[in-house]
Amino acid sequence: MKYILDVFKRYLIPYKGKVFLTFLYNVLGAFFGAISFASFSPILGVLFKTQKMVSDPGPLSWTSIDSLKMHLNYYVSQLIVSSDASSVLLLIGLFMLFMVFLKVGFTYLAIYVMVPLRNNVVRDIRVDLYNKVTSLPIGFFSEERKGDIIARMTGDVSEVEASVMNSLEMFFKNPVIILVSLSVMIAMSWQLTIFVFVLLPVVGYFIGRVGKSLKKPSMKGQNKMGEILSRIEETLTGLRIIQAFNAEKSVRARFYEESNDLRNIMNGLMWRRALAHPMSEFLGTAVIVIVLWYGGSLVLMGSESPLAPEEFITYLVFFYSIINPAKAFSTALYSIQKGMASMERIDAILNAEVKVVDGTKIIAKDDFKEHIKYDNVSFKYKDNGPFVLKNVDVEIKKGQTVAFVGQSGSGKSTLVDLLPRFWDVVEGKITIDGVDIRDFTSHSLRDLMGNVNQEPILFNDSFYNNITFGVEDATIEQVIDAAKVANAHEFIIATEDGYESNIGDRGSKLSGGQRQRVSIARAVLKNPPIMILDEATSALDTESEVLVQQALDNLMKNRTSIVVAHRLSTIRNADLICVFDKGEIVEMGTHKSLYDANNIYRKLVDMQMHNR
Template sequence: MKDFFKFMLRFAAPYKWNIVISVIFNLLTAFLTLFSFAFIMPILRMLFGLDTQEYQYMAFEWGNFVGCITNNFNYYVSKMIVDLGASPTLLFLCGSLTVMTLFKVLSAYTSEWFTIPMQNGVTRDIRNSMYFKIVSLPIGFFTNEKKGDIMARMSGDVAEVQSSVMSSIFSLVKYPILIISYLVAMIAISWELTLFVFIMLPMIGTLLGVVGRKLKQQNLQGQERFGSILSNIEETIGGLRIVKAFNAEKQMERNFSAETQDLYRIHNSMSRRYALAHPMSEFLGTLAVAIILWFGGTIILSGSESIDASSFIYFMVIFYSLINPAKELSKTSYTIQKGMAAMERIDKILGAVNPIQDPAAPRNLPEDRGKSSVSFRDVSFSYDGERDVLSHIDLEVKPGKTVAIVGQSGSGKSTLVDLIPRFWDVKRGEILVDGINVKNLRVKDLRSLMGNVNQEAILFNDTIFNNIAFGDKSATQEEVEAAARIANAHDFIMHTENGYQTVIGDRGCRLSGGQRQRISIARAILKNPSILILDEATSALDTESERLVQDALEKLMKDRTTIVIAHRLSTIVNADMICVLQDGKIVETGTHSELIGLGGIYSRLVDMQQV
């Protein structure tokens, strides 16, 4: 339960007044419940002649407040029986009991009414916190995590927290108050019997706690397996073309069946253990009642004056009423254990550390900076801290110039450009933008300088307008259309069903590859970046689409500092400088004609593409 209270301090603090109001109404509910029990006993004794005592009105004394209330209640009931008769008195008292019960249930409902916004609010806050954290985390975090597992944590684990932990909050507010109120009343009736109850309850709680701790461990295994299943589904759908092309359907079915079988086994064990909670608590409760009956009956039969028969009956009524809250509280303990297992998985995301941070004293970019420059000074980088992907990179990209990066796959081209916007941080050396180390700039300011066009156009299931204006809430229709015209996209956009308001589907699936890429270019044009990064922007296109995209890129690149990664060397022959990467090192630099004249690696790459 320690983890649960830490959780409550983190997420329930904004809803403290909901808890306070709920506690107040639960106290009122407990008082009305106890009063209704006390209300019934003397009625039955006097109506049926079990109580022959004559009562006199007693003046109120704070030292004997309860005794005065009880005596005067009995006085008025006995007077009513004499004046009106037993039957009308019974009718009046039953009506009073009904009204009291109405107030009790209204009080109980009001208590829950105030906890519901807290339950749903905390769930919303957790889901928002996870999403905000995921958006803020660096790209490196997701290279070690399965996409499906992250989705499982945001969906299944949050749902588990809502159904397990948050739904238990009302029980944790209500039942302890009822239990404490009942125990106080029981102590007032007979402290000896209550002491006996106190001795038994810890033993019962210990037995139930053992089962609950095991349940948390199993639920953690189940949530992890569920995340693995979601990852499997996501990979299968994403790679369905390959699965079918290689006749691997049966293999994928076997893998999936093995994972679902593990989840089936875990859920069986969890459900059986959870199902044990009710019969186990019911048996232990009945056992406790039997022991109390024996112990209390022995005291009465022995002739002791510490408790009489009617008080013992009232004691047993209260104790039996205590059993149900105690059982529900024990079930709540089981439920919370399940939810805290899901919370552990959520905390792996919420507790993740983002190494890409703004500096304590960030520098500001000059407002009239004009064209930007980019400099690499003895930069080395490693993903795992052991093998360098880039080694001793020295590179100067002058303002307004175009530098092309070429090399075989795995040479470090994409890693090199990812270091500029701080998707990763360099381990050794430094990168300067306009003469300022990128680590001394705010991340937001640094990335505001840059526009990216990647090999795979990353679009969203939204309208064409919103995809082009992505990240710019102030963009007007005229500005979006102007950017689309420069990107050679306006004509095909106007031929779509709803023009710029056409929804393009998941990842732009309703558009061709060339159309998606031109939308991506239009987005970069609208941003009007000082530094442009093109990562193999035309490598996946056919010849006609490549011509249209290349023309759009040339318009975009004009008078901008541009870094281009390209496999098709024909697209970078006019670059101001070409750098050849091999095994993470720059091995050749120069213009296209200079590198051809060297007869080195670049020349061989050109020859291979011309074959």
């Protein structure tokens, strides 16, 4: 319950005005509903001719139930005296109808205010989740399945909407109805109401036990759905390999097994959930039977009875009026237990630690003047894991092209990822113009840099929107100029809609070289002073490599460039080449000096020349 209140507190406080109005309208609806039910007593009194004629009600006291009843009976008596019983029934009926009109009117107003309140909360949860996902470090996603994250952002949010937010009305409406009805019931017969109070906790205990049992299987079901979505995402991404290796039967069998597990989990969950209505109905009926027995016994006491027959029937009307809200309330508790399992999965992301945070100085860096320096940098991905970078020292001066080379897994890409702070160094520091990059805002730091990766990351959108991604207010002329620098303009205008043509999912309508040149055009348009090129030509054929390399040469003009190179022929003219081995820089120099030194670099060059 504490967790539920915490969730409501987080997301309802911004809408406290709507919360207050919803509560107020529900109170007014319950109040006028109680008055309409209270009209039963004089109606029954007139019908059964048990209505006592009151000629002197005495002084009116608003705090005394007996005084209010006496004055109500007095006015009914005056009506009976001045007109016939049929007219009295009509007038009381019309009064009751007016009270019901007020009741349903305020009830609708409560729902009218509740609808945007509920939808606002669901929107806020979804937006908070998306914002958190876009702010989490890259490392978070290397340990999480993308499909499971998608499941949390879609299925779990939908479950919270269906289970928790749909139950908000129950929390604002039903407790008020129950409270008002119980207050009237206490005023009518405190003995009978105390008897009811003894029964209700017993009923609530059994309902609560079943409700709590929903949370664990619900969590298992949502986790399994996350695994299934991960499987679907992997299948769509790797469909070419699945078909190439004739692995359809294997992946189908695995998917069937996981889907069957989800079916079994959901069967158990829905069986328990379906138990809510019959159990609450049976227990509610049992309570009514017991109340009928005990209340009837009080009425049958005759003149000594504390409860008149018409009052007992009216009491039963009030009691019945709390049965449906109580059952709906218990059903809401079932739903909330299920929804809370989804909310906990959402909170696992919302509460995930953002390890890359801006420093205390928070400097907005808007230019690059002198140099980048890696100062005794060491790094490891996990606290208890091995170091993948050890004591790296390198200085990159403005305008230089510096290349990092070495075998796969030697730490080249990791070192580059530390510069835009996709990760933070464990030991040492990285400075730009003598200032630790952790003292810069992440936004201003990354604004100084452009990235071209080994695998171009493009979006299912037009050429224009992909090239202008992250750049506001770019003109078509600027986009065309950037595409020309990247050797992309010719093949773009050859498409049916030119720059407005859709490139497909991840650029699937383009060749590898075309995708890379579009990503280069994006970097050109951003026009940053620092360029990071992470094996930008390693996955291309020879012809595409020539075109892309020309585009890269254009891109690197008058810029500071950091190049992670697999094909060493592309970095022969670099101002500085750093050779990595097992997380350390073991050689530094120009191509000629390193080749003449006849060490690791020369072996790498000779191996590639031999393989050609």
